[in-house]
Amino acid sequence: MEKTAIVIGGSMGGLFAANLLLRAGWDVRIFERSDTPLSSRGAGIVTHEGLRRVLALAGVAANDPLGILITERRAFDRSGKLLAQLSLPQILTSWSRLLGLLLAAFPRDRYHLNHAVDRVEPGDVQHLARVHLGNGQTQEAHLVVAAEGLRSATRHLLFPEQSSVYAGYIAWRAVADQSQLSSSAQGFLADAFCFAQDPGEQILTYPIAAPDSVDSIQINLVWYRKTSESQLESMLTDRFGQRFEGGIPPDRIDPRHLQAAIAQAADHFHPCWSEVLSTRIGPLILQPIFDLESSEMVRGRLALVGDAAFVARPHIGQGVTKAAGDALALTECLADIRDGAAPEVVQALDTFSKLRVPVGVSAVAQARRMGTPIAMTRNDSRQDHEDALIHYYSDPKHLLRETAVEIKGVAHVR
Numbered sequence: 001m002e003k004t005a006i007v008i009g010g011s012m013g014g015l016f017a018a019n020l021l022l023r024a025g026w027d028v029r030i031f032e033r034s035d036t037p038l039s040s041r042g043a044g045i046v047t048h049e050g051l052r053r054v055l056a057l058a059g060v061a062a063n064d065p066l067g068i069l070i071t072e073r074r075a076f077d078r079s080g081k082l083l084a085q086l087s088l089p090q091i092l093t094s095w096s097r098l099l100g101l102l103l104a105a106f107p108r109d110r111y112h113l114n115h116a117v118d119r120v121e122p123g124d125v126q127h128l129a130r131v132h133l134g135n136g137q138t139q140e141a142h143l144v145v146a147a148e149g150l151r152s153a154t155r156h157l158l159f160p161e162q163s164s165v166y167a168g169y170i171a172w173r174a175v176a177d178q179s180q181l182s183s184s185a186q187g188f189l190a191d192a193f194c195f196a197q198d199p200g201e202q203i204l205t206y207p208i209a210a211p212d213s214v215d216s217i218q219i220n221l222v223w224y225r226k227t228s229e230s231q232l233e234s235m236l237t238d239r240f241g242q243r244f245e246g247g248i249p250p251d252r253i254d255p256r257h258l259q260a261a262i263a264q265a266a267d268h269f270h271p272c273w274s275e276v277l278s279t280r281i282g283p284l285i286l287q288p289i290f291d292l293e294s295s296e297m298v299r300g301r302l303a304l305v306g307d308a309a310f311v312a313r314p315h316i317g318q319g320v321t322k323a324a325g326d327a328l329a330l331t332e333c334l335a336d337i338r339d340g341a342a343p344e345v346v347q348a349l350d351t352f353s354k355l356r357v358p359v360g361v362s363a364v365a366q367a368r369r370m371g372t373p374i375a376m377t378r379n380d381s382r383q384d385h386e387d388a389l390i391h392y393y394s395d396p397k398h399l400l401r402e403t404a405v406e407i408k409g410v411a412h413v414r
């Protein structure tokens with residue numbers, strides 16, 4: 001009896017799903033549209049115990065160090081005065097390192113770069129799913145997993161009512177080599193998760209393992225800034241007037257916006273933060289922040305996982321863990337399937353959707369609440385905004401305690 005699966009998207013969600021399904025006896029292929037190996041999407045990732053457990057199930061060897069351990073969080077005011085600190089041990093890593101570990105666990109010959117999927121027919125109880133590729137080929141499978149990220153074309157096609165909402169702010173993201181920073185910036189930022197906030201702004205840094213070695217430390221910076229839709233429109237337009245939808249490649253950002261951001265960081269916060277921006281390695285990344293919710297995650301023999309289904313704002317630090325949990329829940333729901341053609345596949349996917357939609361809804365709500373002090377969206381009431389401002393400004397320890405900590409159920413481990 002055979003069980004064939006096609007996974008669309010070879011990033012975090014796709015690799016978790018493919019590795020887990022492969023180990024559960026599925027004949028899996030990944031189709032990734034990028035024609036070159038994926039590179040970093042914003043660098044820093046906070047890990048959680050649940051994520052580490054799913055990584056082990058997905059075949060990532062326990063002797064591969066995941067990242068570096070830090071033990072403390074600190075909140076500063078704009079001038080750099082310490083306001084609060086909290087002991088909270090966590091392993092911090094980089095997006096590239098995590099992706100490299102997942103890639104190493106998956107057979108090379110099953111991972112196909114330069115395979116963009118144009119369209120999916122999701123199939124049903126009697127019919128297999130069909131995947132139409134940009135190269136003109138059509139492939140059939142018993143199961144299709146769409147791990148295509150926030151801009152998933154499959155979601156647009158099959159669930160047109162499920163669309164993302166701009167949160168009213170952006171994140172600038174950068175990484176610097178710790179060894180290249182001044183001794184004062186190293187003393188300030190090097191060994192802890194550091195935060196500063198001002199209404200409409202939040203800046204944070206944390207040390208991460210470099211992609212190629214956990215002995216080499218980098219400082220990851222994320223700076224959230226309230227940004228109106230018209231300002232965003234200008235920032236997503238390059239200097240030749242080309243407008244990008246939802247996000248702009250770093251090398252196309254108008255240099256005037258980059259220079260303004262670095263200058264404004266120096267005006268707003270202690271100079272150590274802007275030093276990370278100005279000594280960064282690699283580009284300054286502009287990331288508009290969105291909420292995305294789905295009321296269902298399956299259609300026929302197709303399942304959405306990861307950011308294709310739900311995007312919670314980064315404050316809760318769950319994006320990769322949620323993708324891992326979706327993949328694990330999907331694999332578990334399919335555990336009793338012996339023959340991929342069996343109608344039970346469709347029922348198993350339905351169970352998966354019922355299990356994971358509430359997890360996604362609650363992650364999005366929690367992350368939205370954490371972002372409300374930075375900007376309000378049409379979904380927030382003024383009361384929500386004011387309550388959140390009071391909560392996070394009356395005691396900065398709330399920010400330290402709630403940012404990027406494990407949320408029960410997201411990783412789907414018991």
Ligand SMILES: Cc1cc2nc3c(=O)[nH]c(=O)nc-3n(C[C@H](O)[C@H](O)[C@H](O)COP(=O)(O)OP(=O)(O)OC[C@H]3O[C@@H](n4cnc5c(N)ncnc54)[C@H](O)[C@@H]3O)c2cc1C
Pocket residue numbers: 008009010011012013014031032033034038041042044045046047115116117118147148149150152153171173222287305306307308314317318319320321322323404
């Ligand atoms: C500022 C910020 C900070 C963050 N911090 C954290 C953190 O600390 N911890 C954490 O866990 N998460 C964090 N995240 C979130 C995390 O990066 C994402 O949740 C995660 O990368 C989602 O993985 P994914 O595989 O679902 O989607 P993506 O990584 O977006 O991958 C989608 C893949 O699908 C491919 N694709 C798309 N369409 C097609 C097609 N038609 N055919 C073939 N391939 C296709 C794309 O090329 C891409 O490779 C953060 C995000 C931001 C913005």
